[in-house]
Amino acid sequence: MSDGTVNAHTHLYSALAPYGMPAPVPPPESFVQILERIWWRLDRALDAESLAVSARLYAAESLALGTTTVFDHHESPNLIEGSLDLLADACADVGLEAVLCYGVTERNFGHDEARRGLREGLRFLDANTRPLVRGVLGIHASFTVSDETLREVGAAARAAGVPVHVHLAEDQADVTDARARGYAGPLERLLALDALTPGSILAHGVHLSPEQVRRAHDAGCWLVNNPRSNANNRVGCAQSLAASGRVALGTDGFPADMLAERDAAVAHAGCDATTAQARLDAGLTLRAAFFGPDRPPRASPETAVLESLRADARRVAPRLFERMKAL
Numbered sequence: 001m002s003d004g005t006v007n008a009h010t011h012l013y014s015a016l017a018p019y020g021m022p023a024p025v026p027p028p029e030s031f032v033q034i035l036e037r038i039w040w041r042l043d044r045a046l047d048a049e050s051l052a053v054s055a056r057l058y059a060a061e062s063l064a065l066g067t068t069t070v071f072d073h074h075e076s077p078n079l080i081e082g083s084l085d086l087l088a089d090a091c092a093d094v095g096l097e098a099v100l101c102y103g104v105t106e107r108n109f110g111h112d113e114a115r116r117g118l119r120e121g122l123r124f125l126d127a128n129t130r131p132l133v134r135g136v137l138g139i140h141a142s143f144t145v146s147d148e149t150l151r152e153v154g155a156a157a158r159a160a161g162v163p164v165h166v167h168l169a170e171d172q173a174d175v176t177d178a179r180a181r182g183y184a185g186p187l188e189r190l191l192a193l194d195a196l197t198p199g200s201i202l203a204h205g206v207h208l209s210p211e212q213v214r215r216a217h218d219a220g221c222w223l224v225n226n227p228r229s230n231a232n233n234r235v236g237c238a239q240s241l242a243a244s245g246r247v248a249l250g251t252d253g254f255p256a257d258m259l260a261e262r263d264a265a266v267a268h269a270g271c272d273a274t275t276a277q278a279r280l281d282a283g284l285t286l287r288a289a290f291f292g293p294d295r296p297p298r299a300s301p302e303t304a305v306l307e308s309l310r311a312d313a314r315r316v317a318p319r320l321f322e323r324m325k326a327l
């Protein structure tokens with residue numbers, strides 16, 4: 001059986017979206033409005049049951065699509081404490097390798113929310129003993145946190161000896177925000193505040209110059225190209241990523257069909273076929289830093305398991321979307 005593929009950036013919490021998530025009203029006209037009217041409302045509505053069902057479904061479907069490792073970026077502002085255990089159990093139960101983090105942010109409840117997110121990340125690093133699961137620390141994105149929080153996460157990541165997983169320059173709004181705070185851009189802000197550690201995972205990099213991509217590479221960071229998401233959100237093409245050889249592919253909440261993502265890198269990210277395949281293969285190198293060079297056996301859940309999980313999703317999703325409407 002062939003090796004599985006690696007999804008280097010995604011969101012397990014989004015798997016219920018195809019089960020009737022209401023369209024935002026009025027329709028979003030910018031990337032920040034997409035976040036405010038869709039994803040930040042969905043993540044506030046998550047409770048333990050909907051998160052567990054979503055994660056189990058995403059994990060099982062990943063394996064069915066041939067993906068054996070996922071790097072997840074998680075936020076559930078009304079269910080912070082213990083949320084990473086729900087995700088870890090969901091992945092471990094179906095046999096999916098996962099590298100998990102809580103995306104620290106201040107966008108709902110300020111600095112206290114950031115502290116709670118960081119505590120959840122550190123708690124999980126200490127408590128997790130699942131052979132298939134690792135933890136790192138996470139930041140949502142430069143534009144939703146203060147300088148103080150960035151320093152705190154960076155210091156904690158250095159003390160724990162783990163990388164940081166963060167959205168970076170996905171949309172021009174992240175660049176505009178960092179400049180308003182007096183930095184050349186969000187990468188320069190993260191570096192100036194020592195928020196990144198070697199091996200850190202920077203998702204997107206759409207609005208980085210080739211020089212900035214080289215700077216991220218020199219700092220020991222990975223970049224993750226998410227071409228389907230970038231095209232869908234109309235944030236632009238990540239053209240500068242070719243300046244680094246340390247670039248993997250992620251689906252950013254889309255199903256973990258990595259061959260579709262590879263093909264989208266050609267269609268939407270300015271890659272030739274060789275570069276797109278190299279990005280897919282680079283995920284294996286990224287994975288090996290966490291799990292070692294030996295590949296896990298490629299598992300594929302039985303159809304009956306998937307059908308049972310999809311039935312759970314149909315049962316739970318309407319209540320999740322009712323809560324979402326009220327938020």
Ligand SMILES: [Zn+2]
Nearest residue numbers: 073167203252
């Ligand atoms: Zn993302």
